[in-house]
Amino acid sequence: xxxxxxxxxxxxxxxxxxxxxIACGIIGALVVVKKMAMISGGISHAAFGGIGLxxxxxxxxxxxxxLFTIASALxxxxxxxxxxxxxxxxxxxxxxxxxxxxxxxxxxxPGYAPDLFSYLFGSxxxxxxxxxxxxxxxxxxxxxxxxxFYEKFLAISFDExxxxxxxxxxxxxxxxxxxxxxxxxxxxxxxxxxxxxxxMLTIPATIAWQFSYKLNRIMFLSFLLSxxxxxxxxxxxxxxxxxxxxxxVLVSVATFLLSFTLKNLTCKGE
Amino acid sequence: MIMSKEVIRLDDVWxxxxxxxxxxxxxxxxxxxxxxxIIGPNGGGxxxxxxxxxxxxxxxxxxxxxxxxxxxxxxxFVGYVPQITQFDRDFPITVLEVVLMGRLGRKxxxxxxxxxxxxxxxxxxxxxxxxxxxxRQVGKLSGGQxxxxxxxxxxxxxxxxxxxxxxxxxxxxPTKTELYELLKNLNKKIxxxxxSHDIGVISSYVDKIACLNRRLFYHGSKEIExxxxxxxxxxxxxLIAHGVPHRVLRKHKKSE
Numbered sequence: 001x002x003x004x005x006x007x008x009x010x011x012x013x014x015x016x017x018x019x020x021x022i023a024c025g026i027i028g029a030l031v032v033v034k035k036m037a038m039i040s041g042g043i044s045h046a047a048f049g050g051i052g053l054x055x056x057x058x059x060x061x062x063x064x065x066x067l068f069t070i071a072s073a074l075x076x077x078x079x080x081x082x083x084x085x086x087x088x089x090x091x092x093x094x095x096x097x098x099x100x101x102x103x104x105x106x107x108x109x110p111g112y113a114p115d116l117f118s119y120l121f122g123s124x125x126x127x128x129x130x131x132x133x134x135x136x137x138x139x140x141x142x143x144x145x146x147x148x149f150y151e152k153f154l155a156i157s158f159d160e161x162x163x164x165x166x167x168x169x170x171x172x173x174x175x176x177x178x179x180x181x182x183x184x185x186x187x188x189x190x191x192x193x194x195x196x197x198x199x200m201l202t203i204p205a206t207i208a209w210q211f212s213y214k215l216n217r218i219m220f221l222s223f224l225l226s227x228x229x230x231x232x233x234x235x236x237x238x239x240x241x242x243x244x245x246x247x248x249v250l251v252s253v254a255t256f257l258l259s260f261t262l263k264n265l266t267c268k269g270e
Numbered sequence: 271m272i273m274s275k276e277v278i279r280l281d282d283v284w285x286x287x288x289x290x291x292x293x294x295x296x297x298x299x300x301x302x303x304x305x306x307x308i309i310g311p312n313g314g315g316x317x318x319x320x321x322x323x324x325x326x327x328x329x330x331x332x333x334x335x336x337x338x339x340x341x342x343x344x345x346x347f348v349g350y351v352p353q354i355t356q357f358d359r360d361f362p363i364t365v366l367e368v369v370l371m372g373r374l375g376r377k378x379x380x381x382x383x384x385x386x387x388x389x390x391x392x393x394x395x396x397x398x399x400x401x402x403x404x405x406r407q408v409g410k411l412s413g414g415q416x417x418x419x420x421x422x423x424x425x426x427x428x429x430x431x432x433x434x435x436x437x438x439x440x441x442x443x444p445t446k447t448e449l450y451e452l453l454k455n456l457n458k459k460i461x462x463x464x465x466s467h468d469i470g471v472i473s474s475y476v477d478k479i480a481c482l483n484r485r486l487f488y489h490g491s492k493e494i495e496x497x498x499x500x501x502x503x504x505x506x507x508x509l510i511a512h513g514v515p516h517r518v519l520r521k522h523k524k525s526e
Contacts, residue, residue, distance in 0.1 A: 033362060151381035155371045158363050162352055165324045166427060167345035167375035213362040213407035 004238055009125055013244070016127040017230030019135045020191045020200075023142050025223025027184040028205035029215060030146075030177060034157040037202050039076060039178070042091035044185045044197035046072035046098030051119045051194070052105030061119060062134070065189055068098060069182035077175045122193035122245025124234060131190055138183050145180055146219075153177055154215055191230065192245040200226060203252040207259050229255065275301050277431055277461050278323060283332030285318055292318045296332070296486045305457045307476035308465040314483040316465035317353070320433050323463070324350055337430065346375055349424030349460075351434040354416050359409035365419050366404040369394055372426030394422040398452065413440035417449065425456070432456065434464040438472075450475040 004010045031040050050068030054061030072094050079090050106113050118126060146153065152173040155163045163170045181201075188197045208221035233248030240247075278300035285293040293315045300306055310316055321327040322334055325341030336344040349372070372394070373387040383391075395401040398418040408416060417437055424432055434453075438446045453462055454475055465482075466472050472479075481487040 148380055151370070151374055151377075151383065154363065154367065155374055155381075158361055158368070158371070159352070159357070161326065161356075162350060162371065162423075163374070165326055165345060165348070165350045165352075166372065209360075209362065213364070213409075215362050218362055 004235065009127075010234075010238070012127050012129065012132060013124045013234055014231060015132055016124055016135060017191060017234060017248075018227045019132065019139055020187050021204075021223050021226035021230060022139045023135075023184040023187045024200050024226045025204060025208075025221075026142055026146050026219045027180055028201045028222050028226070029208065029219040030153055030157065031181060031201045032205035032209060033215065033218070034153075034177070036177075036181065037198060038088065038091050040181050040185065040201050041198040042076065042095040042098075043069050043072050043178075043182055044189070044194050045095045047185060047189060048103075048119070048194050049098040049101035049105070051189075052102035052109075055109040055113050055116075056105040062131070062186065062189070065119075066182075066186050069185050070179060072098065073178035073182040074175060077171070077178050081171050081174075118193070119189060120193045120195055121243060122189070122191050122196060122248075124191050124230070124244045124248075127190055135187050135190065138187050142180055142183060145176060149173060149176060150216070192248055196245050196249050199249040199252060203249075203256050204229065207256050210259060210263050225252075225255070277302050277304075277337055278463075279333075279335045280322070281333045283322060283329045283334060285315070285322060285327060286330045291484065293322070293329070293486075294484050296322075298480070298486060298488060300461060300463065303457065303459075303461055304478055305453070305462045305476045306464070306478045306480065307472045308463065308480045308482050308486075309472060310465075310467065310482035312467050314467075316467070316482055317435055319482060319486075320350070320435055320463070320465060323433060324348060346427070347430040349427045349429030349432045351417075351420045351424045351432070351437060353435045354413060354420060354440060357408070357416075361409060363408055364404065365395070365400065365406050365408060365411070366391060368408055368419055369404075369423045369426050372423040375427060390428070391422075391426050394426040395419075397425060398422045414442070414445040414449075417441060421449075421452075429460060431461045431463070434462070436466055436468075437464060438466060438468060 005014070031037060047065040047069045050064030050066070051061040052064070053068070054064035076087070076090060076094065079085060080087050106116065115123065115126075117123075152163075152168060155166075155168055156170050156173050156177075160170060163173075184201065185197050188200050192200055204222035204225040205218060207225055208218045212218050212221060229252045230248050233251040234244055236242065236251065237244040237247035276299055278298065280296050280298040283293060283296040284291065296319065308316055308319065318327060322329055323336060323341060325334075325336075325345065334341050337347055341348075369391040370383055370387060373383060373390060374381055392401060392404075395404055398421050400415060400418050400422060403411070403415065408419065411419065417440075421434075421437070424434075432453075437449060441449070453464070456462065464472065464476065478488075
């Protein structure tokens with residue numbers, strides 16, 4: 001297995017996977033306990049609009065993705081606080097708007113969009129050093145903000161109504177949390193692509209939740225799991241010559257099924 | 271220090287959800303250190319009334335004053351004990367973490383707990399006799415234990431007013447009595463409003479009673495007339511005995 005590390009792109013891919021797992025583990029845990037999987041799905045698909053805009057206006061599509069994820073995160077937050085629209089429907093609308101805008105922008109762009117597939121399904125094997133630095137900076141931001149707001153995030157996830165009644169600035173905390181989800185989505189687009197982001201945010205944390213009832217431990221455990229899955233998936237995709245993003249996701253799903261089955265068997269045995 | 275005796279005042283408060291009127295023309299004045307029980311049928315607007323006092327629901331009409339200010343301004347001084355039915359039993363949080371939430375409202379931008387916060391949370395848990403279970407996951411608690419933890423969380427805010435929503439809904443009779451004894455004791459320093467659909471035990475502990483079924487029928491003392499309860503429940507009721515406990519029985523129910 002070690003011989004594949006002689007290639008620079010493999011080393012970069014491995015580092016990218018582990019760095020992305022930091023964001024993925026911490027924010028994934030919050031996404032799962034606050035039941036924000038669909039919101040995250042909406043935000044990641046909205047990113048595709050930004051990627052298309054990048055192609056059209058000839059700037060790095062990842063910045064387009066960042067713009068669209070942050071805008072849609074704040075948009076969902078504002079609509080949720082200020083209107084009586086169903087959050088579920090708003091997410092659905094956002095989801096398809098982003099995808100459609102992306103398709104239109106790309107079809108308007110002159111020429112061929114060479115690495116379009118890599119944004120949809122990930123391209124961990126083609127991560128340049130500059131992206132590693134961006135991911136690292138986003139990790140630092142995420143760690144700092146979550147450290148500072150950990151208690152508030154826990155409170156609004158457990159019992160939002162009480163949090164309001166107790167005078168906690170719930171709206172700001174929720175907006176901050178959504179923005180962190182947006183940043184994490186951008187990080188994960190590099191690894192598994194727009195369409196599979198939701199898998200990385202939910203699967204490691206869901207497995208971790210089965211083994212702990214402390215949020216910070218769930219965060220750490222889902223970081224470890226996520227790092228394991230990306231490494232494992234990367235290696236398998238290399239050996240079997242499969243698409244890396246999808247392989248990482250399937251490794252995660254397989255582990256989830258295994259852990260779920262084992263957990264339920266042992267519970268019954270008690 | 272001159273302190274106003276009145277801690278909560280509602281004038282002509284109406285709450286509507288779409289076309290549906292939930293609360294109609296509510297007028298209420300709660301004095302310092304009152305122990306007010308609000309009874310009424312399910313769906314009568316009891317929870318809504320508490321949420322209006324907390325500023326969680328804006329009335330369509332009327333004025334709400336808590337400790338001389340609009341309710342949102344007074345949240346720090348109000349301890350809220352919500353119904354226990356609404357929690358995700360698997361949520362990863364311990365008893366102590368839940369109680370510490372009560373301290374979060376008085377923090378500023380950052381949410382880090384100080385030693386004092388931890389001490390207050392421990393004292394609150396001690397006062398409801400739940401300190402031993404402080405590291406347990408809340409989902410593993412019984413109904414009565416969870417109720418105590420939520421009460422401890424409200425107490426950790428150091429409240430002047432305590433609002434309790436159906437605190438006896440899912441606990442057995444002996445635990446109910448313990449809980450009421452505890453509240454009675456707290457009432458020496460804290461104004462308490464308790465809502466319940468169960469008029470059983472409530473009347474022997476509270477010192478004022480109001481009946482709520484969209485409209486509020488308020489009583490200065492706890493001697494309620496038959497007519498009021500029937501108006502509230504909109505069905506004939508029997509009030510057995512003059513002392514305690516009272517029981518409500520629907521006459522139109524097929525019975526032995």
